[in-house]
Amino acid sequence: MLTILIIIIVLAFVFDYINGFHDAANAIATIVSTKVLTPFQAVVWAALFNFGAFFISKYIIGGFGIADTIAKSVVLQKGDTMALYVILAGLLSAIVWNLITWWFGIPSSSSHALIGGMIGAAVAHYQTFGVVVAQKVLPIIGFIVLAPLIGMFVAFVITIIIVNLCKRANPYKAERWFKRLQLVSSALFSLGHGSNDAQKVMGLIGAAMVASNYIPDLKSIPDWVPLSCFIAIGLGTMSGGWKIVKTMGTRITKVTPLEGVAAETAGAITLFFTEHFKIPVSTTHTITGSIIGVGATKRLSAVRWGVTVNLLWAWVLTIPVSAIMAAIFFYIMKIFA
Structure with missing residues (x-):
C-alpha cells in the first residue's frame, strides 16, 4: 500500500507540473x-x-477549501486497498487527457479531467453512482457553464467602464499605462490560478493519505504537501505551453493592452469569488470567457466563434472522456493488483 501511495504522490506532482505548463497560457496569453x-x-x-x-x-x-472539495468529491472507504487504485486511475486519466489536449493546442480543463477521472474510477470500483458526492460535484459541473459566463460578463462590464473613462485620454499615453497595468492584472490572475489549481492536487494527495491510513483526516495533511504542490505548478508554468498560448492569445479575438487588463482582472475576480465558496473551477474556462467578453464589446463578429465552439466541445467532453479512461485504467490495474 505504501508503494502505491508513493506512486500516487509522485504522479500527482507530475500532474501538477503538467497542469502548470498546460494552463500557463491562461495567465500569459494576453x-x-x-x-x-x-x-x-x-x-x-x-x-x-x-x-x-x-x-x-x-x-x-x-x-x-478547494483541496477539501476535491478530496471529498467521491466516497472512498478508509482501509480499502483498492481505493488507492481508484485515485491512481483517476490521476492517470487526467494526465493523459491533459497531454492529448496540450498536443492539439486545446485549452481544456485540468480540474474537470481530474474530477471526471475520480468519478469514473470510483464508479468502476464500487459499481454505483452513489459514491459520487452530489453536493461537491454538482457545483463543479455547474461552473463549467457559470465560470466562463461570469468571466464574460465581468470582462464586458470592466471594458465598457474603462473605455468610457478613457474616452478623452491620449491614445499613446493610455496604451503605455495599460501595458503597465497588465503586469498587475496578470499577477492577480496568476495568484488565482495557483491557488485554485495547486489545491486540486493537494486534495488528491490528501485523499490518498487518508485512504491508506497515513493520516487520520484531511486536516492532518503535512505542510510539505501544499508547499510542494505550489512549487510544482510554478515550475510547470515556467515551462510554458506555447500551442495553447497561440489559441488563447490570438485565435479567439485580437486583444489590446486595455482589453488584456479587463480580461485578466475579470478572470482573477471570478477565481477569487469561486475560491471563497470552495468551488474548483477551470482557469481555462474562466479566462476564455473573459477574453470573449472583451471581444464582444467591439462587436460580436470580433470573436472567432468557430474556434470558440470547438473549445466548448472539448469542455463538454472532458469529464465523460476522463471518466471512461479512468474506468478502463482501473479495470486494467485490478487485473494485476
Missing part, C-alpha cells in the same frame, strides 16, 4: 499577445505568483 512581456519573461512572472498564492491561501484566506 500579456504575450500584446507584447508587454516576452514569452520567457511572462512565464517567469506568472510562475512567481503561482507560488506566491500558497501564502495567500494559507495565511490570508486561512485554509485550502
